[in-house]
Amino acid sequence: MSGRLAIIGLGPGDDRYLTREAEEELSSAEALYGYGPYLDRVPPREGQARFSSGNRVEGARAAAALAHAAQGARVAIVSGGDPGVFAMAAAVCGEIEAGPEAWRALDIAVVPGITAMLAVAARAGAPLGHDFCAISLSENLKPWEAIVRRLDAAASGGFVIALYNPISQARPWQLGEAFARLGRHLAPSTPVVFGRAVGRVGEALTITTLDCAGEEKADMATLIIVGSPETRIIARDGRAPLVYTPREAAEVPA
Structure with missing residues (x-):
């Protein structure tokens, strides 16, 4: 079973800046990965695992989330602002390019946010x-x-x-x-x-x-x-x- 990894932009601040797509991806994810302060913006959900990390380990965070998704899980990485602007989407793509072939088969979604x-x-x-x-x-x-x-x-x-x-x-x-x-x-x-x-x-x-x-x-x-x-x-x-x-x-x- 192929897993899914969503890279989600939380926008600049509180919930009013979240897109509907981002809200849906956050609610459906089995596990969330992210830099601690960004992850803290997302309310905990019952049964949803959370993996917090520091701000200079983007590659390791991306690889861990990809490996988790490759097990068949629905995984999300949260990013402040827009994930494609100096943020996690490029880190994930870099890990996919250098990583195992199984990561290229994953369903990848980049969910935009307000940068x-x-x-x-x-x-x-x-x-x-x-x-x-x-x-x-x-x-x-x-x-x-x-x-x-x-x-x-x-x-x-x-x-x-x-x-x-x-x-x-x-x-x-x-x-x-x-x-x-x-x-x-x-x-x-x-x-x-x-x-x-x-x-x-x-x-x-x-x-x-x-x-x-x-x-x-x-x-x-x-x-x-x-x-x-x-x-x-x-x-x-x-x-x-x-x-x-x-x-x-x-x-x-x-």
């Missing part, structure tokens, strides 16, 4: 209204030199940039370096949005500009959106400003 950049953008207005990209500042899986090249390319190409994993205790300097690098290509007045824990308790949104962005605090629960030359801030009396990028864009200089 952090979409949640933060919605709170701010429409900063992703034109071309944009996402870059992780974590150098756990790629060198810092590659991150720098991508920041240069994205900023000089006129993209709005969503920055994931902006800072941690092990690399407190990288966000400042990233802002300095972006400042080589972008005006000091470029809008920057800091969204922390959007959709969860303690949610906070800060709208600033690139020349002041280094003064804001960030952590691994923060998603940062750096605007393009077209991105604008609309001030509103008595209300939070709106940040948006028009759908039309000027030609980017060569």
Whole structure:
């Protein structure tokens, strides 16, 4: 009997961000695997096994879930946001590619969720209204030199940039370096949005500009959106400003 593995995006926060498909997959799974804080978001169900693990063992977590599903079980891996954006879907695919042939025969479902950049953008207005990209500042899986090249390319190409994993205790300097690098290509007045824990308790949104962005605090629960030359801030009396990028864009200089 072939098993099933669902890789489920929980969205950025509480249950209101879950899709109906995600709810159905969670309720039908015999076993759940996931990073502890993400797994804690899912209410326990009678008879459903749970396997919690740390945040730097994605490959081992994926392999354990695949092996479990290969026994004929319905298994789910939970992931914050969307499982295909810097998350578990790629880890599972990598293990399938390198693993036993039986894993390729499994029924695999990737269940999308609302990723952090979409949640933060919605709170701010429409900063992703034109071309944009996402870059992780974590150098756990790629060198810092590659991150720098991508920041240069994205900023000089006129993209709005969503920055994931902006800072941690092990690399407190990288966000400042990233802002300095972006400042080589972008005006000091470029809008920057800091969204922390959007959709969860303690949610906070800060709208600033690139020349002041280094003064804001960030952590691994923060998603940062750096605007393009077209991105604008609309001030509103008595209300939070709106940040948006028009759908039309000027030609980017060569």
